[in-house]
Amino acid sequence: MSNDYKQNKRSNTDKTVQQVQQTHQLTIIETSDIHGNILPHWYGNNEAMEMGMAKLATIIHEERKKDPHLLLIDNGDLLQGTPLTYHHAKYNHHKPNPMIAISNYLQYDAAIIGNHEFNYGLPYLEQAVKESQFPWLSASTLHKETSQPYFGQPYMIKELENGCKVGILGLTTHYIPNWENPKHIKKLAFEDALQCAKKWVPVLKEKEKVDIVIVSYHGGFEKDLKTGKETEPLTGENQAYQICEEVSGIDVLLTGHQHRELIDEVHNVLIVQPGHQAQRAAKVTLQLIKNDIGWHISEKSGELLSVQGIPADPTVIKMTEPYETDTQQWLDKPIGEVANNKDMLITDPFEARIKEHPFIQFINVVQMEVSGAPISCTSLFDNRSLGFPTHITMRDVVSNYIYPNTLQVIKVSGKDIKAALEQTAAYFAPYDGRQIEVNPTYLDPKPQHYNYDMWEGIEYTIQVQRPIGKRIESITYNGKLLEMDEHYDVVMNNYRASGGGNYDMFQGKPIVKDIPLDVSEIIADYIIEKKKIDVSVNHNWKVIG
Structure with missing residues (x-):
């Protein structure tokens, strides 16, 4: 498996604490902006392409062999983007959603609501959430009448076998009303993602007493990662830099939406973004130690795992066959x-x-x-x-x-x-x-x-x-x-x-x-x-x- 980027980052662990009682390695795998790509080809002419969940599945299986307890998170824009998902939404939605079936098979721990999740209407998304064997997180996507998170969970807590508590907060770009068909989101309100992070990260730290905070944000960077200079108008569509800059307590920020390939550190927060179309997954590795004051990160690193040259998982191929057959027949009409x-x-x-x-x-x-x-x-x-x-x-x-x-x-x-x-x-x-x-x-x-x-x-x-x-x-x-x-x-x-x-x-x-x-x-x-x-x-x- 090819690693396109790799960069190690060390945190400033309190040097006065001398007795290290336990150590642990935590692996996080992020996918994002898959946009309905399952099979490794482009539907325009069925040309073979180095992309797709079938290839990502092989990488995920290999990573699970190394760490059976890894966290697997999708960062949004999963359900839409290919003729296969279009055909399912328009003509085949009485059948289980293929993107969800494959995500269940791969045992995702959580998924984040992306802006394209709404493209086929709210009932379609609600059915996908119902079929999922994992929670969909979005603290910033609210019920218009109650102002509560529409999909139930703003965050989730994962307690590791050693007692370390990991909090995962889900955020969605609140710029969605500027793009989406109003009928698809008429029940919803979208809270400013930056302000939402400022509200919920303290909840994770102070109320839930988590040791590690991961924010998975379907949004990208509005500023240059090195200089902090604005790279786009500050419309609110992308706020990842401001989140790193203004919200204390975040250890890792998983990002997406912009389809970029990123590994870096912004204001001591490790950030990753794995591109799009299931061409790569982002891998975060956290070295944890427990001392007199609890669990801390001693070292954190990130890399992008490319599907280039990776064989497709045969189970995913088989699961997709009925949908693919229907799609190909429809396309060639x-x-x-x-x-x-x-x-x-x-x-x-x-x-x-x-x-x-x-x-x-x-x-x-x-x-x-x-x-x-x-x-x-x-x-x-x-x-x-x-x-x-x-x-x-x-x-x-x-x-x-x-x-x-x-x-x-x-x-x-x-x-x-x-x-x-x-x-x-x-x-x-x-x-x-x-x-x-x-x-x-x-x-x-x-x-x-x-x-x-x-x-x-x-x-x-x-x-x-x-x-x-x-x-x-x-x-x-x-x-x-x-x-x-x-x-x-x-x-x-x-x-x-x-x-x-x-x-x-x-x-x-x-x-x-x-x-x-x-x-x-x-x-x-x-x-x-x-x-x-x-x-x-x-x-x-x-x-x-």
């Missing part, structure tokens, strides 16, 4: 074709972002026709998106539109549209006079291609040679300059309509129409109805150096 024996294939994703591509125009046209809005914007979410071949299947739809977004029409001003175009134009790096390139901030700490929008219904030019924030000179609508003080109906996915991706100009705008169907279903229904779809482009926008 033909639903329509591109007219005139042409295609909408994307051979160069960057080229598709600087020169209008038929696939992008098609998505915008579907959004406009379904919603009735005269203006639309959408993204090419991922560089693995291949567009549509001549004969289109459900596999083609779900492998291109990979998120369970819905559509909203919101009313915005011309000024808002211009601000949004300036935000999207920041996707391009400062121009060196030679070639147009992606801004590194859209690649690190994780790729954010989904935050670059392409518009239909207006005409505009992005001039990359200009400074960021001043790259849009003019915008026209119906042949006339867009009026900054006029208001326009624009259709977009619910993530963007809520301001997601730092599009604050959209946040809180009036919702003209809410279309609750998943966009992938809308696209599929459109293709099924039309039978043949067009490939034309109108070149209403361009990017120039």
